[in-house]
Amino acid sequence: MTPPPHLTTIGFDADDTLWQNEQFFRQTEEHFISLLADHGDRADIARRLLEAERRNLRLYGFGIKGFTLSMIETAIEVGGSNVPAELIARILAAGRDMLGHPVETLPDVADTLERLAGSYRLILVTKGDLFDQERKLAQSGLAPMFEAVEIVSDKNTATYERVFARHGAGPARGMMIGNSLKSDVIPAIEAGSWGVHVPHDLTWALEHAEPPLHEPRFRQIERLGRLPALIDEIEGR
Structure with a gap:
């Protein structure tokens, strides 16, 4: 079996993945x-x-x-x-x-981004109010970690096809990390990327979906700090 191509680009959701929302x-x-x-x-x-x-x-x-x-x-x-x-x-x-609520970053976020930033192109892919998302990113102090920021109206298969083609070597060499199976994980996998679910204690009712356990590019980790080890495993290191 031909090994999967190496990752070049890693996308991160923002709300309830990087900070509380x-x-x-x-x-x-x-x-x-x-x-x-x-x-x-x-x-x-x-x-x-x-x-x-x-x-x-x-x-x-x-x-x-x-x-x-x-x-x-x-x-x-x-x-x-x-x-x-x-x-x-x-x-x-x-x-x-x-x-106007202060930004509260979640555990492991800054350390995980720092560990990955030198080896991969990190991008932020988030949806919501433009001004509010820009405000939260600026207040979080995480903006320097990202090579690109995409604030989109919705997240679907076409979104990830476009984002990973624009900021990397295509969806097959991309990975999306997020707390929402419906918005962050499933459409990224449908686009051909890896989708990594990091559950949050609270999930909006309209974001619920069943985990795609049958998909070979689906992974779930209990906290963001586990991501570097997971990537090493996927990359065969």
Whole structure:
């Protein structure tokens, strides 16, 4: 059997792979539900919010701004004419607070990037609000580690075909690392790359997917610090 070609490019997801993200959405959602406590059941409000988010993805994309608009839409849907302007203002304030939250990098991130940077082209592939993702990358202090940054509207097979062709020797010699099976791992494998899943304690409901255990280029590690050893194994070192 011909050995797989050596890796040239490694892509990293950002939110909940390099730094915390979902926990702030969960906290804001809990606050939002509390604000609407007089207008409905907590579980029903949470369900309606998720439905609004799913509906609005094609219009607003991923990120805090779309989430804030979905909260406002849900508040109007749940409360109708009884929703005061003050409540809408508090929802907007909650969204602004999210956009200003300090960046909290996850364990092993800086050390892992430093160990790989000299041997591979490292790129950041993330989706969400452009300004917010740029802000978080700058505050994280990790920007110098990456040779390229791709902030995309969505992550699918075509995304990884394009990214790994632009910044490397094609998908077959690329690897994507992330916490989302749906966005980071499965479409990268479909493009011909390696896909490495690094689970996070919290995963957004719309990012759930079954692990592609039958795929020879699928791997899962419990923490990012295991990545250099995994790459050595794949490269036959």
